[in-house]
Amino acid sequence: MIRQAHAILMLLLGVTVLRTAFTDVYLRYVKEGLRPLLIGVGVVLIVAAAATFWYEWRRPAPENQPPPQEGHREPRVSWLLAVPVLALILVAPPALGAYTVDRAGSAIQQPAGFPALAAGDPVPLTVGDYAARAVYDHGRSLAGRTVKVTGFVTLGKGGEPMLARLTLSCCAGDAQPIKVGLEGKVPAGLRPNAWLEVTGAFSARRTADPINRAPIPYLAVTEAKPVPEPRNPYES
Known part of the structure; x- marks a missing residue:
């Protein structure tokens, strides 16, 4: 048996x-x-x-065979x-979301280089790509461009809404968050885990993650609209 x-x-x-x-x-x-x-x-x-x-x-x-003993x-x-x-x-x-992001420091990865952005505005970027260009390229490749970034809402210090995405090396067990602050035309009443498509431009503003002191860049929002959770909620 x-x-x-x-x-x-x-x-x-x-x-x-x-x-x-x-x-x-x-x-x-x-x-x-x-x-x-x-x-x-x-x-x-x-x-x-x-x-x-x-x-x-x-x-x-x-x-x-003897009967089984008690x-x-x-x-x-x-x-x-x-x-x-x-x-x-x-x-x-469900996929990991704001709860995980709130308990881990931002983990922006520095790429080997910054390829030229595609023609036309707004240019779609991942949260990780925007954050890396804003921090390690100091926004040079973003100058004069309008970008479109999709992520979910998490609340920073003092309840400030931020855009976040989790990256995977292999599986959800090694997920690491990337956080981007939002300024400008940020909608009121945003709730954690709500997915947003944000259109905006590079902002020179930057803050430090209170968990690991990693840099958190900002995005100057010109438009933000709710969207469904994407097919793949994580970034590679």
């Missing part, structure tokens, strides 16, 4: 992994390029579960291990 219980858990977990991998739900947990690995893991788990069931079905029953019964509480798997099947947790 113990092997059968293990097989059921493997089967449930394999089905959950495949269900997640074949939808965009997996993007809440890992980088986009890891989908083939998730599919492979799901298939292996299901095959292992099927092999276990086959082995148990084909195994001859031992002769003269002290050796399998604890029913062990079936609670299936609860997290069933929870993932029924209700997928």
